[in-house]
Every structure is written in structure tokens, then in C-alpha cells.
Amino acid sequence: MTVDELDPLIHTPARLRIVATLAALPEGDTVSFTRLQDLIGLTPGNLITHLRKLEEAGYVETQKTARTSVSLTARGRAALADYRAALLELLG
Amino acid sequence: MSFDTFGTPPVTEREEPAELDPRSAAQLLDETTRQAQRQFDPRPPFLTLVAAFVVLIAYGSVWLSVRHQHPYAGPTHTALAVLYGTLAAWVVLVIVVLGRAGSGIGGRAARERRISGIAFTAVWIAVYVFQGALHHEGVSDAIQYGIYPAAAPIIIVGGAAATWEAAREHWQYVAVSIAAIAIACAGAFTGPATVWLVIGIGLSTIVAAYALIRFALRAA
Secondary structure, three states, X not given: OOHHHOOOOOOOHHHHHHHHHHHOOOOOEEEEHHXXXXXXXXXXXXXXXXXXXXXXXXXXXXXXXXXXXXXXXXXXXXXXXXXXXXXXXXXX | OOXXXXXXXXXXXXXXXXXXXXXXXXXXXXXXXXXXXXXXOOOOHHHHHHHHHHHHHHHHHHHHHHOOOOOOOOOOHHHHHHHXXXXXXXXXXXXXXXXXXXXXXEEHHHHHHHHHHHHHHHHXXXXXXXXXXXXXXXXXXXXXXXHHHHHHHHHHHHHHHHHXXXXXXOXXXXXXXXXXXXXXXXXXXXXXXXHHHHHHHHHHHHHHHHHHHHXXXXXX
């Protein structure tokens, strides 16, 4: 296992924080875009960019009703679990 | 959907440098997870610790007002004012904390929390409606102003809480609820005055101990 084998979609500071924050919610819960932005501390533009990448990979999904909400998909949770396991393996 | 529909100006993608070594990544993951869990936690340890003090003040004030009564006549108006004033302040604090933790949160678990709020409010109301029925039937003051109001809310609401938490496999809350029920049941045997002291000290000790355990778990 090498660093290059870590999931590149998660292995950046911003996306790692997004995915870890969404994973802290109970399964089935969503968080509004504005609350997520407050928690992560990114500009709206940067957050949108990172969320779009994660959404394209099927790691997050968004719902837009009166407000836009974001949640981690089952695939996203599995990817984070794999990423965490890979990190532990790398760190021995 | 596309995030561009926010009306946010188009941005140039700013990819962060991939300088994240595994140790930093693990640290960032751990810190972010802890921070998010704290932000989303509707029952933070400090709130639990405050609950322990609320129980002690509310039950303690009533016990101080009834401890020398022979025969038992019930709490004084001052003691009741302290009891309900403390409880009201506690309810306001809970609403504020829940509002902050749940801000922007939606979905299934959030709906469950709202439904549980309605159900538990109904249970609380039922406890006091039943006390009205006891009064209507002319039950003794020792029961209707002593043993029942001290022990019944803990036993009935605690039972509902234990069932609710067990269904969600929240075993720590189940254990605390059952311990509270046990204290209330034991206290009910000690008489209309002492029951306030026993439950006040017993319940506040259990709740404070649980808060300290949660503080320790967070720090670990």
C-alpha cells in the first residue's frame, strides 16, 4: 500500500473534511449547503467545486427543495471506510 | 442537480495541493469527525451535566419544604416555584441546544427526533393529567403531592425513554433510563417527604456520572 493508492477523490484536505463531516450525520440525514459551508469554512464556490466532484463519483447526493441539502451516499460511506482502513495500514 | 443553479458566480476550480501525508490525513480525519459529531450532537455532555444540577435543585427545593411536615401536606408555593422555574429554564436551554445542533439538518433521523419530541411531550402531559385524576378521587396528600409527582414522572417517562433508546440500540441511554427508574421505584418506598431527597440525590448522581463518562469519552 502506497500513498498513491489512497482514493484521490477523498485524499485532499477539503474533500476529506467534507466527507468526514457528512459521515458524522446519521445515515439518511442531510445537511443544508449553508450549514456545511459554515462547518467546513470554504467559500461557496470552492465548496460547490468539491461537492460536484464527489457527486460525480456517487459519494454524495444533493436534493434541492426549498433549500439545497447534501448527504453522503452508501457508496460515499464505504469509500470513507476504505480510505480510513488504507490510512491505518499505511501508518502501520 | 447542478450546484450552479444556486446563482453562485462561476468559479475556477481550485484544487488543493496533494501534500497530505498519511499522518496528517489521519489527524485531519479524526479532528473533523470529532468536530462534526460535537456540532451535530443534540445531547452534548454539558447539557447532561446541567440536567444533573436541575434535578438536584428541583427535587432539593421540594424536599427542604416538606422534610418536617407531619402530616404530609405537600410542597410550599416557593418550592413549587423553584421546581417549575428550574424546569422551565431547563426546557428553554434544551430547545436552544437542539435548535443549534439541528440547524440545517433534515432527513430520516431528524424526522424521528421531531416525532419523539411530540411523543415524549404527550407522555409528560399524561403523567400530570393522571395526577389530576388522583386529586379528583381524593387520594391522600402523601400520594398526590408526594410519592406520585416525585416518582411517577421518572418511572413513566424513563420507561418510554428506555424503550425508545433500546429500539435504536443506544445502550448507554437505556442503562441510564433503567437506573433512573430503579432509583425512582426505590425512592417511592421511602415515604412522601424522603422520596424527594432519595430521587434528587440518586438521579442527579446517575446523570452527573453519565455526563462525566461522556466528557471522558470525548477527551479520549
